[in-house]
Amino acid sequence: MNDTVLIMTGKTILSYKGPFYIELISVFGTNIRNFNDSFSNARKKLFKIFIELSQNVSNYSEDFHMVNNVQRIGVGELTLKETDASYVFTTRNQVKDKDASILAERCELVNASDQLKLRELKREQRLNSPGEKFGARIGLIQAVMLSKNKLEYHIDQINEKFSYFSLTVKVDKN
Amino acid sequence: MENIALTSSPTTPYFPEVNFDVNKGTCEISGESYMEETYKFYLPLINWIKDFTNNIKRPIELNIKLIYLNTSSTKCVLDMLEILKDYEDEGGKVKVKWYYDKSDPDMVDEVEDFEAESGIKIELIEFAQ
Numbered sequence: 001m002n003d004t005v006l007i008m009t010g011k012t013i014l015s016y017k018g019p020f021y022i023e024l025i026s027v028f029g030t031n032i033r034n035f036n037d038s039f040s041n042a043r044k045k046l047f048k049i050f051i052e053l054s055q056n057v058s059n060y061s062e063d064f065h066m067v068n069n070v071q072r073i074g075v076g077e078l079t080l081k082e083t084d085a086s087y088v089f090t091t092r093n094q095v096k097d098k099d100a101s102i103l104a105e106r107c108e109l110v111n112a113s114d115q116l117k118l119r120e121l122k123r124e125q126r127l128n129s130p131g132e133k134f135g136a137r138i139g140l141i142q143a144v145m146l147s148k149n150k151l152e153y154h155i156d157q158i159n160e161k162f163s164y165f166s167l168t169v170k171v172d173k174n
Numbered sequence: 175m176e177n178i179a180l181t182s183s184p185t186t187p188y189f190p191e192v193n194f195d196v197n198k199g200t201c202e203i204s205g206e207s208y209m210e211e212t213y214k215f216y217l218p219l220i221n222w223i224k225d226f227t228n229n230i231k232r233p234i235e236l237n238i239k240l241i242y243l244n245t246s247s248t249k250c251v252l253d254m255l256e257i258l259k260d261y262e263d264e265g266g267k268v269k270v271k272w273y274y275d276k277s278d279p280d281m282v283d284e285v286e287d288f289e290a291e292s293g294i295k296i297e298l299i300e301f302a303q
Contacts, residue, residue, distance in 0.1 A: 051208050
């Protein structure tokens with residue numbers, strides 16, 4: 001059974017579309033971590049991946065809300081599904097067309113790297129990141145290091161300027 | 175130079191609790207760290223450490239008790255460790271302790287990466303939750 005089939009057949013645990021406020025991300029994340037006693041290691045990893053990818057939407061979505069004319073909150077979608085063997089988390093948000101290809105290249109690079117190479121990339125990237133509003137730029141690397149599964153991405157072009165970028169990470173329960 | 179004391183709240187669990195004490199030379203960060211605008215939160219903490227190592231010049235201890243920190247927060251923690259490493263290289267006394275939950279298999283790897291990237295020794299201590 002391939003990943004796409006898993007996504008289609010999984011039971012939906014959480015689904016949201018709208019602005020990714022930190023207050024919401026935090027409540028959703030806490031529920032993910034605590035919603036049952038089983039698979040606690042998988043849920044710890046899932047929580048970390050959930051926060052990283054959700055904050056990517058919040059920080060970088062081209063569709064956004066302004067709060068008090070100061071704070072920019074990205075708008076997007078998230079879906080969390082559960083199958084017998086895994087949790088499958090997907091985010092989807094608007095990006096500029098040129099950024100969609102950069103993101104796709106990053107996903108390909110991360111998917112082509114083994115754990116050792118990922119750790120090297122993570123260290124290199126974090127040391128060389130300009131910091132401040134750019135963060136550490138290692139969220140995708142971290143997601144694959146934690147899940148040990150490849151990223152799945154999909155680009156849907158909206159017009160000549162913008163696309164939807166969706167990203168899926170599978171976290172095995174055991 | 176003043177102490178920094180920030181308490182955590184159940185309504186904002188993404189901000190850690192912070193206690194930086196000039197007289198004791200201790201800096202403690204605990205809880206979770208995944209706020210928005212991470213650098214804005216950490217900049218005063220980074221500046222406090224710079225100020226302490228440039229002007230107070232006494233032994234300093236950084237105690238980190240974070241159950242979770244997002245990757246933006248890891249960049250800020252690395253900035254703090256790099257300042258402490260420079261201070262140590264200039265002869266300053268520095269101790270860094272990282273308290274971790276042994277049921278989290280990924281935190282030890284994270285601390286190893288911090289050691290490798292900053293060059294500073296970090297003492298790993300298990301804590302009971």
